[in-house]
Amino acid sequence: MELAMENIGNLHGVSHSQAGDLMSSPHGRPSTASSHRNLVSHGRPSMVSSMASILEGAGEYRTDHALSGHLHPAMTMSCESGMSLSSTYTTLTPLQHLPPISTVSEKFHHHPHPHPHHHPAHQRLTTGNVSGSFTLMRDDRSLAPMGNLYGHYPKDMSSMGPPLSPLSNGLGSLHNTQQTLSAYGPGAHLSNDKMLSPGGFESHAAMLSRSEEHLARSLVGHGPGMMSNLNGMHPHGHLHSQANGSMLTERERQTVGGGQGSGSGQVEDINTKEVAQRITAELKRYSIPQAIFAQRILCRSQGTLSDLLRNPKPWSKLKSGRETFRRMWKWLQEPEFQRMSALRLAGE
């Protein structure tokens, strides 16, 4: 059951419904974070720089943009988003506690949520293709101003690139990850952000996605055989194979990174330790408070996130808690600007 459900959900990290999430908050508590998130999708192209605004919740965004509707799930994902169209899978969803991650698209459609601000564009994200999606959005967002909270970002950049590697304890993939990360890493971003122009953005985006792919691979088992590596590190290897896959489609990505076994493209096995490390690194890198990330991306409390990051349980030992890690994992897979958008959107 669980597997099936999971698969479904990740099927498209994109627009899968989150049935279980219908109940906005676990314990029946009012989900604070999710209670008021506006579905509007407005992402800013300038990733890091946008972060600041995102976190602040400041930042203007345009809901009117047609593209907004196409944002990647991550971007729109919010804790509450979970209901809605997912009717399809609704019955299947086993994990009730967590609002499904990939609820993104649903949000747009509509959700029972009482909030007044539903995005006008209820276009559903039919395609899971991340690259495609963000390509579309790029222009609006790319123009966003910079200079935000993350002023320190630049400085981090210099150091961050390499730092990411720590996560690689043992992960062969890390090599790649590292490499790619550095590519889109702070340093890269910085420069890119500044020069982001619609045109340039694309390449940037492509690069980002590629990086993410690498990361994804490193985080997840490589195929059925590798699944067992839950917390262990993955052997080196072939991660590079997809190098030319910079433009991989969502589907491809799923296949590569998470499609193990089930074939549904779902991530079957996540290296929780690795994910925790990666998240920790990213949060530091962008100076994103745990509370913000926990609330906006995971729909969890700061304390919960802190515990998960510090004491990640092996995937095999997780039950409903897998959903939380999936969210983290998915977030990591998103292009940077989408991550930021997700943070901001969720916050709104």
Added chain:
DNA sequence: TCAAAGTCAATATA
């Protein structure tokens, strides 16, 4: 019914 898992909110700590 009970234990485990998962989470939250409050509180402590750095």
Added chain:
DNA sequence: TATATTGACTTTGA
């Protein structure tokens, strides 16, 4: 101020 810890609560499954 951000993060870590903790106690209590809910849900789930045996």
